Amino acid sequence: MLFRELNRGKCKTYLVACEKTRRAALIDPLRENTNRYIAILAYEGLRLDFGIDTHTHADHRTGVFDLSDLTGAKVVMNRRAPQPHVQIHVDQGDTLDLGGLKLRVLHTPGHTPDGIAVHVEDRVFTGDTILIRGTGRADFAGGDAGAQYDSITKRIFALPDETLIFPAHDYRGNTQSSVGAEKTANPRVAGRTREQYVDLMANLGLALPEKIQEVLQPNQCEIDDDRIHFPSLAELNQVRQMSPAEVDVARRSSSPPLLLDVREPEEWNGELGHIAGSVLIPLKELPTRASEIESAKHGHVIAICRAGVRSTTAAAILTGLGFEHVSNLKGGMVDWNDQGLGVEREGAPAH
Numbered sequence: 001m002l003f004r005e006l007n008r009g010k011c012k013t014y015l016v017a018c019e020k021t022r023r024a025a026l027i028d029p030l031r032e033n034t035n036r037y038i039a040i041l042a043y044e045g046l047r048l049d050f051g052i053d054t055h056t057h058a059d060h061r062t063g064v065f066d067l068s069d070l071t072g073a074k075v076v077m078n079r080r081a082p083q084p085h086v087q088i089h090v091d092q093g094d095t096l097d098l099g100g101l102k103l104r105v106l107h108t109p110g111h112t113p114d115g116i117a118v119h120v121e122d123r124v125f126t127g128d129t130i131l132i133r134g135t136g137r138a139d140f141a142g143g144d145a146g147a148q149y150d151s152i153t154k155r156i157f158a159l160p161d162e163t164l165i166f167p168a169h170d171y172r173g174n175t176q177s178s179v180g181a182e183k184t185a186n187p188r189v190a191g192r193t194r195e196q197y198v199d200l201m202a203n204l205g206l207a208l209p210e211k212i213q214e215v216l217q218p219n220q221c222e223i224d225d226d227r228i229h230f231p232s233l234a235e236l237n238q239v240r241q242m243s244p245a246e247v248d249v250a251r252r253s254s255s256p257p258l259l260l261d262v263r264e265p266e267e268w269n270g271e272l273g274h275i276a277g278s279v280l281i282p283l284k285e286l287p288t289r290a291s292e293i294e295s296a297k298h299g300h301v302i303a304i305c306r307a308g309v310r311s312t313t314a315a316a317i318l319t320g321l322g323f324e325h326v327s328n329l330k331g332g333m334v335d336w337n338d339q340g341l342g343v344e345r346e347g348a349p350a351h
């Protein structure tokens with residue numbers, strides 16, 4: 001296996017390749033370093049098969065989409081990743097063949113709902129689920145400290161003790177650790193119960209990353225448009241969340257809500273389908289096309305997308321435009337499908 005860390009900074013990007021077949025994957029590439037990655041791939045005579053993001057990043061713009069455009073590599077993320085243009089959705093237990101190497105995927109939610117770790121031979125790439133002598137924060141972007149504790153103790157720590165750990169970040173100059181070392185010496189996890197971990201993580205008092213919305217929103221929505229004013233975190237937190245079961249009851253009531261799907265047109269009849277009777281206005285067109293649903297301004301609107309993230313942004317935008325009663329389908333079409341609620345996969349959108 002050919003292996004290198006390519007950034008030499010606090011954000012880590014890993015190159016993994018099969019020496020024999022020259023097939024390569026980049027894990028957590030930074031957009032600003034795209035040219036550097038293309039150069040190193042060419043220098044080493046490698047062909048990029050996969051651009052893998054271990055989760056939706058809040059501190060840097062992802063490079064996976066530019067790399068995919070330039071090289072034809074497939075973008076790989078967890079099925080709960082909000083992004084519309086992920087080409088391979090992976091989940092717990094899935095494997096990817098990289099020449100003679102097998103990449104094994106662990107679903108490790110907690111830092112974000114779409115967290116994965118990638119296990120290959122003697123090492124595991126843990127994203128921000130577990131860091132060297134630390135863990136990634138769990139207080140924004142759908143974080144859940146309890147889920148993170150379970151991901152660390154039941155999935156990462158289930159690997160052999162000698163497995164090397166390579167995280168997505170390190171702020172102290174460390175380059176690698178191991179499962180055994182973190183089990184005994186990680187100050188956040190070692191000797192702590194789940195409850196103690198949740199309590200610790202709730203009281204870290206960390207400031208939000210600089211420019212979080214300017215980074216997170218394009219990574220979640222693939223919108224890179226100065227004309228769109230993204231809602232603040234406070235506005236997003238105010239969006240009323242409805243479970244799939246609650247949305248299903250509401251749509252069957254005598255005064256059904258307007259179901260507004262904000263995904264891309266190609267997702268409408270894709271793998272997850274759409275809810276019968278919903279209206280499609282992609283998120284990036286919403287600020288200019290909201291007038292099309294003006295008649296629902298005083299009624300109830302439920303925003304819908306793949307994972308419930310883009311639609312939370314849409315709900316906050318509509319509220320900002322004066323729509324009085326906007327909710328969000330929590331967990332999006334992923335949860336809707338997982339709960340066995342009906343979908344359609346045919347027909348053109350009404351808008």
Ligand SMILES: [Fe+2]
Nearest residue numbers: 057058128136
């Ligand atoms: Fe992160």
